[in-house]
Amino acid sequence: MKLTQSQIQDLYDFTRRHFVEHYDVQTELVDHLANGIEQQWAVDPNIPFQEALQAEFSKFGVFGFHDVISEKTKAMEKRYWKILWSFYKTYFKLPRILMLIIMTLVVYTSMGVLTYESKGYFISFLFLGVMSVIFVKAIKNRKRLKNNSKKWLMEDMILNHGTSLAFVNLGLQVCINPMILKEVVLHPIGAFVMAFLLTAMVLLFYVMVYVIPPRTEEFLIKTYPEYKMG
The missing domain is CATH 1.10.8 (Helicase, Ruva Protein; domain 3)
Incomplete structure (x- = not known):
């Protein structure tokens, strides 16, 4: 029956x-x-x-169903981060690593010409400005979920992760004391490391918000054979 x-x-x-x-x-x-x-x-x-x-x-x-949901979410989280890393690591290979190096040198050089009092504020406001632009784009990506009759776990992660992590980092940067950053970038090595980390983090969010979301349908078809039929 x-x-x-x-x-x-x-x-x-x-x-x-x-x-x-x-x-x-x-x-x-x-x-x-x-x-x-x-x-x-x-x-x-x-x-x-x-x-x-x-x-x-x-x-x-x-x-x-809580345990089933939790298990599926953990499995899909691993799949998502694997996809993210596969795209992100291309920025550490030629020719894209050249862009990473150039961006790092631009930030490093910019800090070098600033006054002692301005260095920490420069880093904070630069990061806040760039992350604000990324955050706005992430919000636009997220609106796609509201227009879908069916919600897919992978799609939810792709379109929501950029928003949540960008928001968390925006909050962290607001809380960071620019005077502490100023002390870090006072020395050339500290300034270069800070410039590299800043650039690498921005690129990570760029991949999360600008590179992966446009290919959401491709990932959904690979993840769910039934998605294409729907």
């Missing part, structure tokens, strides 16, 4: 009511629930659908 399309839709609705918002996770749970219900019906076809559903749901324990 097989589930009807109406009953399968009821299973999707059931997962949403139990705080499963991503379609790919919903689908995995629906398949699991459906198989369990059909196995029950193979033994006793008179078991009501809702009773069979509750019996299957009870197997997930007191926390319901």
Whole structure:
């Protein structure tokens, strides 16, 4: 005895009511629930659908779908960071490493011509300015999620990570005391290291917000075969 399309839709609705918002996770749970219900019906076809559903749901324990969601999120996080790193490391190879070096030298040289009192403020405001532009772009990327009828875990990570991490770093930079930075960049080696780290961090967020999001559909098709059919 097989589930009807109406009953399968009821299973999707059931997962949403139990705080499963991503379609790919919903689908995995629906398949699991459906198989369990059909196995029950193979033994006793008179078991009501809702009773069979509750019996299957009870197997997930007191926390319901929480553990499944957590496991899927961790797995997708690893996949996302692997994708991010694969793109980011290209900036440390020719010819893009030349851009990284040039940007570092520009920041380093700029700090060199500033007065002692201005160095820390220059770094703070430069980083805040660049990150503000990236943050605005990340917000625009995030709006794409609101226009989709289905939410996919990978898509959510791609379009949300740039926003969340940029926001955190903006807050950190506001909290950093420019006078402390000024002491760090007082020495040439400290100034160069600071310039390199600043440039590398900006490039990381650039990749997160400008490079990966336009290729979201490509990553979704590779991750979910059913995405292309949808």
